[in-house]
Amino acid sequence: MSIVIENMTKSFGGTSVLRGIDLTVDSGELVALLGPSGSGKTTLLKIIAGLEWPNAGGLVVNGSDWLGLAAQDRRIGFVFQHYALFPHMSVRDNIAFGLTVRPRVERPGKAVIAARVDELLQFLQIAHLADRFPGQLSGGQRQRVALGRALAIEPTVLLLDEPFGALDAAVRRDLRAWLRRVHEETGSTTIFVTHDQEEAFELADRVVVMGDGRIEQIGDADQIHDHPATPFVARFMGATIELPVQMHSGRAEASGLDTSRLPRRALPDGPATLFLRPTEIVPVADPGGRWQVVRCASNGAVLRIELSDDAATVHVDLPRRAPEAQGLAVGTRANLRPEAGAIFSDRRAPVPVQSRQQEFPRKEKSL
Numbered sequence: 001m002s003i004v005i006e007n008m009t010k011s012f013g014g015t016s017v018l019r020g021i022d023l024t025v026d027s028g029e030l031v032a033l034l035g036p037s038g039s040g041k042t043t044l045l046k047i048i049a050g051l052e053w054p055n056a057g058g059l060v061v062n063g064s065d066w067l068g069l070a071a072q073d074r075r076i077g078f079v080f081q082h083y084a085l086f087p088h089m090s091v092r093d094n095i096a097f098g099l100t101v102r103p104r105v106e107r108p109g110k111a112v113i114a115a116r117v118d119e120l121l122q123f124l125q126i127a128h129l130a131d132r133f134p135g136q137l138s139g140g141q142r143q144r145v146a147l148g149r150a151l152a153i154e155p156t157v158l159l160l161d162e163p164f165g166a167l168d169a170a171v172r173r174d175l176r177a178w179l180r181r182v183h184e185e186t187g188s189t190t191i192f193v194t195h196d197q198e199e200a201f202e203l204a205d206r207v208v209v210m211g212d213g214r215i216e217q218i219g220d221a222d223q224i225h226d227h228p229a230t231p232f233v234a235r236f237m238g239a240t241i242e243l244p245v246q247m248h249s250g251r252a253e254a255s256g257l258d259t260s261r262l263p264r265r266a267l268p269d270g271p272a273t274l275f276l277r278p279t280e281i282v283p284v285a286d287p288g289g290r291w292q293v294v295r296c297a298s299n300g301a302v303l304r305i306e307l308s309d310d311a312a313t314v315h316v317d318l319p320r321r322a323p324e325a326q327g328l329a330v331g332t333r334a335n336l337r338p339e340a341g342a343i344f345s346d347r348r349a350p351v352p353v354q355s356r357q358q359e360f361p362r363k364e365k366s367l
């Protein structure tokens with residue numbers, strides 16, 4: 001089932017929550033919506049599910065207009081962060097629920113439902129839990145059951161809203177790999193909401209980065225990490241250092257900065273901002289350097305170095321055994337050599353989302 005969302009807007013009481021979303025999800029694709037809290041991810045998911053309605057825009061699934069369709073007619077499989085299993089029903093009955101409440105004419109016979117549930121219990125590797133009640137399950141087991149219940153109705157589209165959000169890191173990692181396998185075998189079109197970067201990049205075919213009701217970028221991990229489309233994405237991906245530079249013939253220049261390792265950029269001459277992660281900068285000791293080391297702490301593997309000039313402070317993370325780390329004591333003067341980084345002209349108008357999407361072809365991905 002392909003999903004086409006066109007110029008969708010939504011506001012609550014005058015506050016814009018979705019500001020013109022354009023997104024196409026191909027049949028069988030697993031797409032992650034990634035973004036900070038309040039960026040509109042859940043609202044978009046709820047509109048697809050028919051639990052909210054947009055103010056304007058289109059939602060077309062496999063060629064049909066879904067905005068005219070009630071939630072119950074969309075056959076959506078929905079899994080939330082907080083497993084809404086029925087506590088008084090066994091795992092088997094929870095999974096069967098969506099089939100048993102269908103209108104009589106559409107409801108499969110008891111034997112067919114039992115066979116379908118057995119098949120899912122095996123497939124999801126929870127057959128040994130079939131007769132337990134939700135209160136007797138771990139969080140991870142409950143989420144597997146919740147997914148079983150969502151899959152039982154053979155959903156047209158599977159929507160997952162932070163399904164592993166309440167679980168600890170190790171269980172999340174296991175469930176991620178498991179979900180990817182389940183997705184590949186069912187081939188269902190799936191949209192997954194998370195604010196966990198690692199989860200989004202590991203699971204999804206494509207990641208949609210959302211910020212303040214807009215799509216900031218669509219791509220895979222490498223594209224979004226190495227080529228953030230906007231300052232928002234650069235910051236979201238950990239570029240906590242912002243240094244003013246001047247562009248000259250595609251090169252970034254500033255005093256105390258050796259930018260010789262940065263490739264030329266197609267940016268206009270004039271003021272710009274260089275976005276850097278702490279791991280992307282090497283301080284190079286120089287008695288006439290612009291920066292001075294004011295603090296230096298080791299965690300064994302990495303030196304966290306704080307450098308200051310009159311106006312700014314920069315935190316750099318350098319492998320402790322790197323040659324440049326030797327002799328960087330407090331008081332040492334240095335210049336900074338960025339090894340990578342994103343640059344945005346202070347003059348350039350933002351690139352429209354459509355052309356940002358075209359920049360990055362899709363990439364095949366599996367775990």
Ligand SMILES: Nc1ncnc2c1ncn2[C@@H]1O[C@H](COP(=O)(O)OP(=O)(O)OP(=O)(O)O)[C@@H](O)[C@H]1O
Nearest residue numbers: 012013017035036037038039040041042043044195
């Ligand atoms: N029913 C509602 N009434 C009023 N405001 C709402 C409603 N639902 C969501 N909002 C607001 O819309 C904005 C976007 O919320 P949404 O839940 O879509 O964000 P999100 O990206 O999923 O965030 P999170 O990661 O915290 O779940 C928030 O500011 C939220 O307070």
